[in-house]
Amino acid sequence: MNSLAIIDYGMGNLHSIAKAVEHVAADTRIHISADPARILEADRVIFPGVGAIGHCMQELQRTGLDAVIREVAASRPLLGVCLGMQALMEHSEENNGIGCLGLIPGRVTRFPTDMPDPLTGASLKVPHMGWNAVHHSEHPMWRDIAQDERFYFVHSYYVTPARAADQAGVCNYGIDFTSAVAHANLFAVQFHPEKSQHAGLQLLTNFLQWNGN
Template sequence: MSSVAIIDYGMGNLHSISKAVEHVSGDMRVVVTADPIQIGRANRVIFPGVGAVRDCVQELERLGLDELIRNLAGIKPLLGVCLGMQALLESSEENGGTACLGLFAGQVKRFPEGLTDPASGERLKIPHMGWNQVRQHSHPLWEGIPQDSRFYFVHSFYAQPEQSQECVGVTEYGLEFASAVARDGIFAVQFHPEKSQHAGLQLLANFVNWDGQD
């Protein structure tokens, strides 16, 4: 039987994501775990994230999961969500500068203060919270999701990948940022698919059926 492991590194609420994955995964086994053996056995892995990036990376290192995640590239499909996307870049400005897992070349930056909407001139609040559009670049995980669909975001930092071909989704919030990145069977999103109603559930359904090919 096919299985999906959701990495639990002790930082937050994984109820929502596990419920949403169960909702779309039929009779697949969904496990929420920090056990490297269980993660190693799963067919697909989800790396969720809430909280601060330094705590996240430290906990992964303590549990011996950092190397495991790095080694998943090209081996089995991996989905990073929110902080789980940011932690896949090389480093983040959060917590005074934090080295991350480095699966994607590039940095995570804080939204600058005094951000305004270019069209309306309206002051933009931080965190970027709510439903925003994602301009999709061709990738199998967008299958069945209309172009420019809205997803639910909550974040104050954003990823800036160096390789433009690794950016597969772009969102505007005063500036353009990468809301989805992908390479070698890894797909990572800044938004919360588990909180993004139909579009989010479709993305999760696509992931649990994905063979990891672009």
């Protein structure tokens, strides 16, 4: 039986993600854990997150889970979700500037406050909240997911990978922004698959079948 660990560092919709995975993979053992040994025993790992990057990095470093995430990324499939995606980058401008895990070269930037709505001309609200279409690259994680499928987002910051090849999905919200990244064993999304109905469940299904690289 395959096993999957969901990293618990105090920030994330852990049980919602676990329930979504359970829905598509009854034959997978799912552990929500902060125990490095338990996480490193798993065949696949999900790194979720909601909230501020400063607290995220503080907790990862305090618990030693930053090193665990680096080890996982070098050896098996890792799925980053929302803040978990942002933490994979090198640097975020949130909280007056925070160094992140640096597993994918690039930065995290706040949405501008003066982005015009193309329909009304009024300024778009930040955070970006709700459903948006994702235009995606060719990657096994997008199997059976239609081009420009809609996923559910809640975020005020977005990632910009330094390498164009790492960009796996793009959205538009006032500006074009990267909504998914992929490199070797890493795949990460800004949206919440556990809140994205059929398309989100398909992405989780694909993750359970993806062997990385």
